[in-house]
Amino acid sequence: MTLPDRWTFEAIGTRWQIDSFEPIAPEVRASVQLLIDDFDRTWSRFRPDSDVTRMSRTAGRWTLEHADVLLGLYDRLDQVTAGAVNPLVGQALSDLGYDAHYSLRPRATVASVPSWASLRRSGATVSTDEAVLLDVGAAGKGLAVDLVVDALDQAGVQEVMVDAGGDLRHQGPASVKVALEHPGDTTRAIGVVELRVDDALCGSAINRRAWGDGLHHVIDARTGRPTEDVVAVWVLAEGSCMHADGLATAHFFADPEALAEVYPHRFVRVQADGRVLASPDLPGELFL
Numbered sequence: 001m002t003l004p005d006r007w008t009f010e011a012i013g014t015r016w017q018i019d020s021f022e023p024i025a026p027e028v029r030a031s032v033q034l035l036i037d038d039f040d041r042t043w044s045r046f047r048p049d050s051d052v053t054r055m056s057r058t059a060g061r062w063t064l065e066h067a068d069v070l071l072g073l074y075d076r077l078d079q080v081t082a083g084a085v086n087p088l089v090g091q092a093l094s095d096l097g098y099d100a101h102y103s104l105r106p107r108a109t110v111a112s113v114p115s116w117a118s119l120r121r122s123g124a125t126v127s128t129d130e131a132v133l134l135d136v137g138a139a140g141k142g143l144a145v146d147l148v149v150d151a152l153d154q155a156g157v158q159e160v161m162v163d164a165g166g167d168l169r170h171q172g173p174a175s176v177k178v179a180l181e182h183p184g185d186t187t188r189a190i191g192v193v194e195l196r197v198d199d200a201l202c203g204s205a206i207n208r209r210a211w212g213d214g215l216h217h218v219i220d221a222r223t224g225r226p227t228e229d230v231v232a233v234w235v236l237a238e239g240s241c242m243h244a245d246g247l248a249t250a251h252f253f254a255d256p257e258a259l260a261e262v263y264p265h266r267f268v269r270v271q272a273d274g275r276v277l278a279s280p281d282l283p284g285e286l287f288l
Contacts, residue, residue, distance in 0.1 A: 009033070012040045012144065020152075026063035028155045032083050032148055038065070039144050045090050046100045053100075055126075056090070057135040067124040069118055070136060070143050075241060076262050077138070077250050078116040084253035086116045086221035090133030096226075104211040113221040132286055135243075138218070142202055142245025145169050149241075169241045172197030177284070183207050183232035190276070191268065193236055193284035200241035204248040205232035218252050221283030227252050231272050236283070237265040 007018045007029065018024070024032075042065050044050045051064055063237075064071075077085040091111040097104040107194055111116045120127040144160050149169050151162055170176055175196045179189035181204045195201055206226070209217040217224045233251040237244040243263040251269050256277065259265075266279035268286065276288050 011036045011084065012044065012164075012287065013046060014139065014141070016165075017163040018148075018152075018162045019162075019163075020157050022036055022157065024152070024157055025116045028152070028157065029271055031155070032151055035147055035151055036144060039140075039147065042066075043070075043134070043140050045094075045133055045135055048100075050091075052134045052136075055128065056131055059128045059130050060129045061125060063125050063203075065124060066143060066147075067126060067133055068213060070139060070242070071119075071121060071126070073139055073246050074116065074136075080258050081250050081253040083116065083222050084220045084227075085138060085250050086113060087116045087134045087136045087138070088116060088119065088132055089219045089224070090135035092216065092221075093219055094133060096167075096218035096219075098209065098215075106212060106215065110224050113224050116221075131143070132229055138204075138249035139242050139246035141165065141167050141279040142200070142243070145200070145241040152243055158184055167241055168195065169203045170197070170199050180268060180286075181205070181232075190270070190288050191284060192274055193268075195236070195281060196283070198239050199236060200239070200244040201234065201236050202230065202241060202244040202248045203234040204252070207231070209254040218249065229272055230269060232268075232270040234268045235265050236267070237263060247254035 005020045009016050030142040039138050039266045042051045051062055053081045055062055066118045074087055078174055092113050095110040114132060129183045145164050145167050148162050158171060177192045177194050178201055181279050182190045192248055197247060206216040206218055218227050220227050221227045230252045233248045235244045235248040247259055247265055251267055266282050269277040
């Protein structure tokens with residue numbers, strides 16, 4: 001499917017592309033960019049004025065917009081992965097070199113990851129007894145995509161594809177095919193999947209945001225070290241890019257059967273030994 005109007009811009013550290021059937025009015029574009037900037041000002045660990053950065057400097061009580069939805073998903077991901085997916089991994093990621101300055105130089109000592117239960121919450125309010133650095137990258141960008149889709153829908157833009165650095169949400173009516181990038185060769189695809197009305201597709205791979213010897217962004221919170229067993233995952237979920245995004249990370253650590261109970265979805269998973277696991281009802285085909 002090719003939609004006639006295309007809008008591209010940079011935001012929250014990635015390239016956005018929004019394809020729509022009708023041109024998006026300037027005032028709607030402005031409201032979408034404001035929405036994304038507000039989200040970033042709350043959740044980014046890469047900007048000095050964000051709430052998350054302030055939390056990394058001192059303990060306290062914080063009201064974080066969308067925390068009830070976003071951190072509620074992390075409750076389930078923490079449980080189903082036995083603590084491997086935990087957004088309190090932020091300081092460990094920073095110490096490994098993936099810091100606010102993108103130094104990509106690991107420190108001699110890497111911080112241990114606090115228990116997810118140590119972050120107390122009531123609705124959108126969180127309380128901490130010590131400074132902590134949140135990294136909601138496993139699901140946060142997906143939520144941002146969902147918020148943009150909802151805002152466009154409320155503005156009357158209903159036939160749209162939103163792509164935020166590979167996190168996709170497709171609003172019909174026609175289906176669209178998307179290639180799955182080979183984790184060992186970015187010029188090749190390992191297959192294609194078909195997105196239908198209101199499908200979201202998110203992927204995660206250790207060849208992206210990788211640096212140093214075996215260092216990449218998919219961290220096991222139980223060890224504070226990069227995972228080694230899985231090299232790439234894609235998740236297709238209806239109606240929620242946030243869930244697709246979070247589950248794509250959780251697939252590095254948990255069995256598909258357990259993850260299916262978090263949110264209905266289909267998946268492709270490439271193991272480090274070359275095996276490929278996929279949902280039997282995947283709408284597409286694999287070439288491996």
